[in-house]
Amino acid sequence: MCNDPNTTELFQLLVEGSSFEKSVRGLGAAICDPSLTELLLALQQRSGLSISDIAKRTLLSKSYIHQLFSGVRSPSRNAVLCVARVLKADLRETQILLKVAQKGDLYPRIRRDAAIIFSIERDFDLAQLSRLLKDIGETPLLPET
Secondary structure (H helix, E strand, C coil): CCCCCCCCHHHHHHCCCCCCCHHHHHHHCCCCCCCCHHHHHHHHHHHHHCCCHHHHHHCCHHHHHHHHHHCCCCCHHHHHHHHHHHHHCCCHHHHHHHHCCCCCCCCCHCCCCHHHHHHCCCCCHHHHHHHHHHCCCCCCCCCCC
16 A cells, blocks of 8 residues: 555645645655555455455455456445455555545444444454444345355
């Protein structure tokens, strides 16, 4: 993922810069535009899981996961969240995945999103998260089996 300097410092450089080009040059690697594929592959590499492992754990088809990781397919929000949980993405990484996939951040004022945030912070696996959602009457991430 991108370097993560202090956001306040980034704002200050952008506000005080004499031109956008100079500001962006000054920010260097702090500003990046990674693709969903790049982010997913980085998380996959860190996790050591194969595409087959990810497919099995998310209950999504192997071909669907291959398409997500190759950039051929745009995932649903639930698919992003499922893959993020399987790859042990933390809350910050999950929010970045959702933003890059254009699926909307997790918002703590929404009950279902609050439960997802709660589970990420407690490192619930995907099955535990889906059980929590089902127990509180929210739509689980995983399809019913």
